[in-house]
Amino acid sequence: MVEATGLVAVLERLEAGREAALGRLMEFLRIPSISTDPAHRGDVRRAAEWLCGELAGLGFEARVHDTPGHPMVVARSAGGGTRPLLFYGHYDVQPVDPLDLWNRPPFDPAIEEGATGPVIRARGAADDKGQLMTFVEAFRAWKEVHGALPPDLILLFEGEEESGSPSLQPFLRAHADELRASLAMICDTSLYSDGRPAITTQLRGLVGEEVVVRGADRDLHSGSFGGLAANPIMVLAQALGALKDRNGRITLPGFYDGVEDLSDTLRQDWQALGFDAAEFLGRVGLKAPIGEQGRAPLDMVWNQPTAEINGIAGGYAGDGFKTVLPAEARAKVSFRLTGRQDPAAIRAAFRDHVRRFVPADCKVEFHEHGGSMASVMDVSDPAFAMARRALGEEWGREAAYIGAGGSIPVAGDFKLILGMDSMLIGFGRDDDRIHSPNEKYDVESFVKGARSWARILAALR
Structure with a gap:
């Protein structure tokens, strides 16, 4: 574990560099990297090259890899660490239709005042450029404070996630030796609905x-x-x-x-979340849960x-x-x-x-x-408890272990092909409007997200 004084210095550097970090994110968001639209093929490559340039500038050995579809960006820091970690995100974005429902041009990002504070408004702000850049900004501050990147980091940033990742499995198989690590970090998830930090431990x-x-x-x-x-x-x-x-x-x-039935530990954790099924359904004009009788609501949403x-x-x-x-x-x-x-x-x-x-x-x-297949993570790995404590220290609330009703196939691919579990930690919110007009990402999520990754890095080094 990195000594406390070093972590404090990294957090202070992140705070001092906040405006510059937001400026870099805005530049990234201006690139219309829509992977499903052939007209934007060049823009997707431009986003990959922009990202590769940022990583190389930080001292990573970075490269844009061609695939039959859109490029993969792979980067790694020098060796010498105790535990190699793979960080995954995607730099492609969804189409913007219907354009007339946007309040501003989707690739002209701006900071606006939202219901609970300032937000970054643009396509890709939350899914997944803003989340991906929380990794990068944490690495940047670490390098500036310590003079070197954390060792044994492997970065894999994909350009086809929004179009079904057709090149991902072949790429993982072809590059398994250079991508395999002890644990993968995936940032394409959210806080729990009440705003507390969360680690997703299972996916359907x-x-x-x-x-x-x-x-x-x-x-x-x-x-x-x-x-x-x-x-x-x-x-x-x-x-x-x-x-x-x-x-x-x-x-x-x-x-x-x-x-499989829930473990007693997860059952207690989920019960402590206080999930209100009627309130959840009320957001979409419903009120009466259906489903298999005798099951708790979160069990039906996440585990059944x-x-x-x-x-x-x-x-x-x-x-x-x-x-x-x-x-x-x-x-x-x-x-x-x-x-x-x-x-x-x-x-x-x-x-x-x-x-x-x-x-x-x-x-x-x-x-x-x-x-x-579904993905179920082994939370007995001490890294999960370390990350949970680190998130709690940053957000002032204990992080929740949660499930996800949806599917993030890359986590299963990492398990199947690279033989490693994933830790899914993201800072999106329920109202981020991903895949919809007027997508946004809270400035707080971006700032505290980068700080969270700095804390997790310090805990796991």
């Missing part, structure tokens, strides 16, 4: 499926064929409706294989698997009325996975389930839309 996996049921070779008149001919919408609706029983439990055979219908289509849905039996019906279905559930097994069970409802003269086809 994901299986996505599109199913299409086809019947007759054309839409049929329901008066002539109704009751005799197969109706693909009815077939599909029956299959989807049978995915859950009356108690909200998912009916696929073997679905719960690998699902789900089956959800994300979209369904077929037949006539325009103005007026058209009495037809449609020729086809389709739906998109997703499963969030926990514990050691196997995405391939879940996908096969779902397909077998649907086929049982399809009549002999109908056809069904399936289209795969990704699959990843």
Whole structure:
């Protein structure tokens, strides 16, 4: 652990350099690095080169690596440390549509007064350029105080996260020896909803499926064929409706294989968060929780698997009325996975389930839309307790161990390919409007985020 006087000096340097750090972030945010839009391919590369230049200027050995898609930026400090750490973030951003809902140009960043203090308003401010730069500014202050970067740091900054990371797994496999560390730090997460710092210790996996049921070779008149001919919408609706029983439990055979109950420690931690399901649902105009009976709300949101219908289509849905039996019906279905559930097994069970409802003269086809296992971190690693204390010292509140209902596939990739756990610590807030118009990142999150990483570095050195 770095002695207290050294840490104080780093924190003081961060405070003195606040305006300069905000200026660098503004420069970064002006680059429209939209990875999903081919028109911005050059901008994505420009953002990678800007980032590489910043890191090289700090003394990292930094390089822009080409991939079949957008570049990866990899940097590392000199060796000699006791524990190599990998830091991951992404520098690409979401598209800005609809542009007319923005209050200012999305790539003309500015500091504005928000509901609880000043905010940085721009696309990518919270997801993920502002978060990524909390790493960089902590490293910068450390170098300025100590004359050298912390040893054994590996940085991996991706340019395709917002477009599905198609190059990430091949890149990890090809560069595994140079990227492997004892622990990965991922900054693409948030504070808990009440503003306390948080370490995400588990993420749900994901299986996505599109199913299409086809019947007759054309839409049929329901008066002539109704009751005799197969109706693909009815077939599909029956299959989807049978995915859950009356108690909200998912009916696929073997679905719960690998699902693990919470440890007593995590259960107590989550209970202490005081999560109010009615208040949470009230933010979106609902009030009554549903789901498997007998489960605590946070258990359902973070630790239990789900089956959800994300979209369904077929037949006539325009103005007026058209009495037809449609020729086809389709739906998109997703499963969030926990514990050691196997995405391939879940996908096969779902397909077998649907086929049982399809009549002999109908056809069904399936289209795969990704699959990843859940990620559960080993919090017995002393680094987690050290980081938790460091966050508490900065924010004045004990950091919470939380789960996440969503999926961050890179954490699973690090586990599968590089054999290491991840510590997910970010400083976003629920109202940051990521992926939406008027995205923002609190100045407090940026400033205290950098200070938090300085404290964590000091604790782990």
